[in-house]
Amino acid sequence: MKLNNRELHRDLGYFFIGLIISFSISGILQNHRQTWHPEKYTVEVKPITIQLPKDEKDITEDFAKNLSFGFKDKFRRYSIKKGELKISYEKHDVEIDIKTGKGEVITFKKTPFIAQMNQLHKDTSVWWIYYSDAFAVGLIAIAVTGAMMFPRGKFSFKSRGWKLAILGIIFPLIFLFIIA
Structure with a gap:
């Protein structure tokens, strides 16, 4: 199947929906990390x-x-x-x-790099936690509403995009559980 720029943009967009949701959830989990210490x-x-x-x-x-x-x-x-x-x-x-x-x-x-990277998700105040959570929920909303803007038909989110979105969620899990 040959993809033009619009189709490539659409399919990459569907794929990145899963990544945005995955990384948003990881940010929320970092804000509430009382029981685990990834760094x-x-x-x-x-x-x-x-x-x-x-x-x-x-x-x-x-x-x-x-x-x-x-x-x-x-x-x-x-x-x-x-x-x-x-x-x-x-x-x-x-x-x-x-x-x-x-x-x-x-x-x-x-842990080098991971400890420093975690500083991005660590709170400095209670308000920062609420802001970070709102931002993460906003990213999820942007991803989902953006997916709904694409046209109907055989390339729509309902027909095909949801499969690519799930693939976008699975992709970081492969690195997290299998490769890393």
């Missing part, structure tokens, strides 16, 4: 052995805050689940078996 990766895992209280009830937040592992870092939280003490710091995670006192300190470092 960190493990640099070092160091085994440790420490003496813990015999009674699990004696392992309190104050106790966890006062443990020393040879680094200075901001304490975030601790938890005890399935016989394991987990302590989270800004740049470290500590996991210790309560019965044996054996565990490990996992040290994180910022």
Whole structure:
């Protein structure tokens, strides 16, 4: 099939609808990243052995805050689940078996380029989050309404464009889950 400029523009437009939606959603997810840290990766895992209280009830937040592992870092939280003490710091995670006192300190470092790129999505104020979310929703609306402006017929969004839009969504997922 031979494509002229208008047909190429139309088909590329349909394809980029999926990309705009995918990247808009990733921006929204970056704004709400409390539970995951894409900019960190493990640099070092160091085994440790420490003496813990015999009674699990004696392992309190104050106790966890006062443990020393040879680094200075901001304490975030601790938890005890399935016989394991987990302590989270800004740049470290500590996991210790309560019965044996054996565990490990996992040290994180910022991922080059990704950490800097994430600054574009990180909030500086509550209003920035709302602005970023509104912008992302606006991009989705622009993509969808733009697709509806193309003529009816065998090359319309309803007939063919939706397939290219789905391909545009799948394309970055291939890089995300298979290639990367």
